Amino acid sequence: MTAHGTNGASDPRASDDRSLRVLATGDLADLDISPADVIDVVEQAYRTLADGRSDNPRKLTVRAGDGHSVAYAMLARDGARDVVGVKTSYKHGLGEDRDRQHYYTTLTLYDDVTGLPVAMMDCGRIGALRTPAASALLARELAAPEARTALVIGTGTQGRLALPFLLTALPRLDRLMLYGTRPDGVRAVREQLRTYFPGRDAEVVEDLTGLDAAASDADLVVATAGPHTPAAVAADRLRPGALTVLVGHGLAPSTLHRADRVVATSAAQMRVTGTDMADAGGRLRAADAEFPEVLAGRAAGRTGAGQRIFAYNSGLVVTDIALGHRLAQLALAQGLGTRVPLWR
Template sequence: MKPSNAAATGPALRVLSRQDLSRLSYRLQDVLDAVQGAYRAFASGASANPPKLSVKPQDGRSIAYAMLGRDGERETVAVKTSYKFGHEGEKADERYYTTLLLHDDRQGAPIALMDGSLVGSLRTPAATALIARACARSDARTALVVGSGVQGQTALPFLVEAMPQLQRLIVHGHHGAGIDAVLTRMQQHHPDRQVEVSGKLQRSAEDADIIIGAAGPSSPESVQAGWLRPGSLAILVGYGIDKKALHDADYRVATSAEQMKVTGQDLALDGRLPDVDAELPCLLSSLQKGRRSESDRVFAYNSGMVLTDIALGRVLAEQAIAQGLGQEVALW
């Protein structure tokens, strides 16, 4: 760690690289607690999550986002930036960078500038697991994850942490390395649990109480609305569940209804998105219900909210600083 000259020049900023954060160990339950706390603070009115800003050149070579927010539980203000470069369909040309700049709103001081990829990879499956716990039938025992990318690889460990009563776990994907990663992640976090590899998506979907669509945009298969049985819960994180499942659902949930109107336009039919019945912050604060009846087919849209990045980012940043990771830089 580089010594700080903060006493002479002002407050110092801890810079935490991806390599620094890779040295951290974390408990799934701690991640769930941080994300849940952020949503509850938002429902109470203590937090702020303004709409994101975005810029994109006419040729579509890149897209960038900036998200400002405040987590009222930890009294932390932060800005998250996300920048993706690469023409659509040209994977070899793709580059992605994301950062999180945290400030302590109790003492009025900077905390850290950190790579945001670890936070993003953890808060999304944590939110998915919290949705499942709030919206699934009380007797749900079978869960299916569609997709074996980054989100698909972490979905099942978080789901089991939140819902240990689940008995049958299934993954459906088309990349051998991704499937192997799913199995490895489960062994790391829940070594007593086995994961089935699905060969037929329709059969697996028809068996499932909970279906998580975490596939990428090029996924060749999607769960169809007609495959969802009464009482099932479909959670869309990326792709892998057909849009008609949203429109045919008996009950609809979103992390944020307003954000869904912006980022969920690919789910529209005839230019229309159906109304949302409940939002996750209110579900976790017992202000709304996850379903009306045990027979409802529920569709949930997990688009993420920056306030969860802030809450989890502060937890990880404090842990990294306590371990002496990163470098202190005096900017002021």
Template sequence: MTDMPLRVLSRNDLADIAITPAEVIASVREVYVTLAQGQSRNPAKIALPLPERDSVSYSMLGYDGSRRIVAFKTSYKQERGRGDKQYYTTITLYDDDTGAPIALMDCARIGALRTPAASALLAEASAAPTAETALLIGTGTQGRQALPYLLAVLPGVNRLMLYGTHDAGIAAVLDVFHQHHPDRTIEVVSDPLGAAQEADIVLAASGPATAVKIRTNSLKPGAVLVDVGYGVADSALLDSDYAIATSASQLAVTGKYLADSDGSLRPVDAELPEILAGRAAGRRGPQDRVFAYNSGLVVTDIAVGHALATRAIEEGRGQELRPWR
């Protein structure tokens, strides 16, 4: 076994592997359910903030019980201001049946796909049955796939709004959306706070430099605010009538800005895996203003990464290394 090969898949190897929003959402939904059922494992990530500059590194370990895949993920992000960001993330997949390595992969595209899938599932779980208007705030990596994924689970949403501050980002969101929905339109708005008061679903996916701070209690009754990146007020969790998260333990690691004045976090009312497994509710009643926190779980990276790796390897992409020789 010491001569076991490892397939290395670069960002370019994965960039154009075909996969639809419906496929990604189905994979992410499945692994959330297996997590709730105890078949998968997702320990809380280890975070290491670095004191000399605005940077942080994460280490994550997980097991996808439906695919029988173990994975290790790492990420390192350094930001020195708008437009000056270094971000490196990788995931290594192992077959738990054979013990063999499957692939070492760049994780950027995986994250760009599983994150809007999780946001869509949070919205599906918590949106009022009458929801028909959605606002997307942010035009970066997370914003560009958000609306196609939302419509994949909530096709009845018939009014879509977009707020962004960069023309190139707005154009990119519109371009990606029209690739999926050439017959639909998005209304570009200039007043995000006013638009948020009209929306049934608000997806806050801005970058860290945003000046937008949406409060949950400023939304109309029955609305849901999904925290994907930045763009929510620090009081958004405390102000909500009902709160859900992909993971309460992950919220405790990455959501400290949502704490109250003494540094404590309000407990969430339900976690997404439990909701999808039918064991918890996405809201109590039709008037609840819901706050939904999206923190990436490595089991969802495994599900999406395995799908991309399988297709890439079938197409002969990447390089084989033998580090254990």
């Protein structure tokens, strides 16, 4: 791994080292990186893609015929860091409860200047950081100027950092609400919020009736719940000017189809992974703009304060590559990981 790129660090590896450094979950768990730093890395990846200096082809998908598993393969090149990466994701037991599912995701990085491997990494923490960073950027760019109230639906991996990242990007938020069905998840979200923002807390929404009321009050709704959630906030519950960000589940298809404007991190990925938001006739509404182009100022995001905007956050592997490279820099500088002479 070389020191080029905006976040370059001194290279802890020998210049001719062709071995692969494997960074496990534990190697990455305690690396110190702030929400603001993560947001900066993800934003740079989006902007570089919009400028045509990065490549991010559509993901490949393989599903079992009976629906019990799904696998994805994603390849991209980050032009800001001159790094090529391949991400794979496999989930087994889609019809099971979360604690009975098997889920593995890895990222392998190569330095496109030296031609050497950088690392193979568990991608769990990368996704747990990248996704709320993307939601926070969507909120910063697309929320109404007077937005003050946020509602997060879901308390799993993607929900637990949603509020700290939203507050980092939108410090004007003064009312935070949270809906989840697992008490341990609710506790974890509130603990994470207090860790990053001592003194702040979220109002807990107790049931679906309360969720409808909370959605009606919210300027910003971020839905991160799993597929078994009972939550399905409908368009008629949203106030004028509301922004909805779909990460997982928790929104009804009407929030997409009745939105005044639709923005996707990737329109192609939305067509692949957003089919559960199709209307009764099986139609999936197309995106009006892609978010990297909005960030670059080449496409319109919000064009009116009263618009209800739907944002689809499917993630782009080029953002995983940028953030994974940054975490690999931090880990390798500390001598973490296991050296594997794979190509000997």
